[in-house]
Amino acid sequence: MTIQPGPGCDLSDPSLVALTGERRRLINLAYRLLGSLSEAEDVVQETYVRWYAMSRQRQEAVESVGAWLTTVATRICLNLLGSARARRERYVGHWIPEPLPGPTGPDGPPGGPAGDPADRVTLDESVTMAFLVLLESMTPAERVAFVLHDVFRYSFTEVAGIVGRSPAACRQSASSARRRLRDGRPPSPPVPAGRAAGVVREFKQAWEAKDVGALIGLLDPAATAVGDGGGRVTAVPYPIEGGEQVAHFLVRIAAKATGLTFDERTVNGRPGLVARHDGATVAVYAFHVAGVRITHIWGVLNPEKLRPWTT
Template identity: 70%
Template sequence: MTTQPEPGDGRSDPNLSAIMSERRHLINLAYRLLGSLSDAEDVVQETYVRWYAMPRQRQDAVGSPGAWLTTVAGRICLDLLGSARARRERYVGEWIPEPLPDPAEWTPGPSDGTAADPADRVTLDESVSMAFLVVLESMTPAERVAFVLHDVFRYSFAEVAATVGRTPAACRQLASSARRRLRAAQASTAPAARQAGVVRDFKRAWEAKDIDALIGLLDPGATAITDGGGLASAGLRPIEGSEQIVRYILAVAGTAPAMTILERTVNGRPGLVAQQGGVTVTVTAFDVAGDRITRIWAVRNPDKLRPWTAGPRQHPGVPGEDPAAHPSGPAPFTAPPGGTAAVRET
């Protein structure tokens, strides 16, 4: 996905501004579909490659370039999701979606000090919370694409059908099935303010190595999953139960006595970041129900910590971009009380 795209006949492109203004929308869409910012960037790059591979006459015949780009990006994501399960079977240990910091906290690139491109910043809402993305991973590729396009980005089922390659009625059924999966998997999630307090207490207990306090903050049936990708020491299987989780946490802390724990926003929710020598080594997301932590996701795979340690990659294959021109991303997406994502039935 590195081909250099150029306008089909070498002339200046009068639609360039409109075409490039879609990039942030495409990044937002692809990240929610794939759970990986690096893969999302590749999808957007390939989408633009395909646009500029078309002759100018065909480009001019496209009634809505934005809709064309969205359809192509969605189809590329659908293909990638179809092969993702085979790739995950070869993945060392558990796979967790790539965590994202708050847009204001993206770290400049270490080589040139330039700021992160606003076009690569994903709009953070309930549709990118770690709990939500993990449920999306349980869906079939067609369910995931139909649900995200319709319920998160508000596309009609006729538009979804053009991407998924099925009838609007079939896409309606796919989205309905995805909603059932979501409702069955999601527990009552605590408000962000309460979650922040629980995470803060967890941080303090972790730093103090207070075993009783840590166990008290965890639900007895809590689950912790770590993702090292085979590149960092991490549990290869989920850890079940509060006492087992605390035992693992303290063991990890014992191997890195100089570790600094910071409170940070992780995919729009309160989380923790562990640093050694100023370098982020672990990003941890939490799911909190009531006053207890029910799930912990700790990402230690260095390849997934790029937004926390360096700015997004440059995109030399996308010409003439104006970062200030990008729209804000998906339609507002919220979860009502009870933690179930807001959905549309139209």
């Protein structure tokens, strides 16, 4: 989605350069706050619309364009988070954050091809699926305070000015968010990406071969798999728990879906898999690998969340 300057804008104006230069940072912020790239882009678009709706005099009165854009985008996200909690209570099955593609092709630029979502969102530990799922357990106030302070390094005084609360209240919200993270974080930290990629590759080969024994060996005995079909496609409406149970479930999927193929792709900055059927993307799988075994699998099958993977 491209932001177009308003009528009469001077393209040589330094303030316009600053304005357009903020877009990537705003998408990074909004994606972490909302867990949805499409919603993040809508938020940024609305933020720029509000800027261009102001008179030139009001724009010139803004001391910091970046601070103004951040405040507006964050407050839009805060409102959306409040309504999102209600929407997700009505969601069919489990709601999983929208998976983010990584760069494609060994010869492409570090950020991925032009227009690639990976070129718009910085891929680090704060966008892994495991981290985003934990953010979902927070209240809107906790999530906003935590992401602004702990991820983007705003001071609590700055956070307070952005969200319109006191610094003490923002500090308390961030503290509560950290407790939720500690309580919900997997007991073992993720392994380096290179090692995780090897485990995921072995998992892919075992799944394609419908080798239950090999899958069980790659899954933690307490492994959990969760699917998100959004009511649009069939997905198990409850978590599957236990390595053996997950392995047998995956083999049943492979046996039913003849012609299913898997590609190794980066999903939210970590090794993952993309499932294709007759050339169409039908699912994206994110993993948490601890040691040499997979402890968590998140499968996104909702077609609405797979749009960035179909181009």
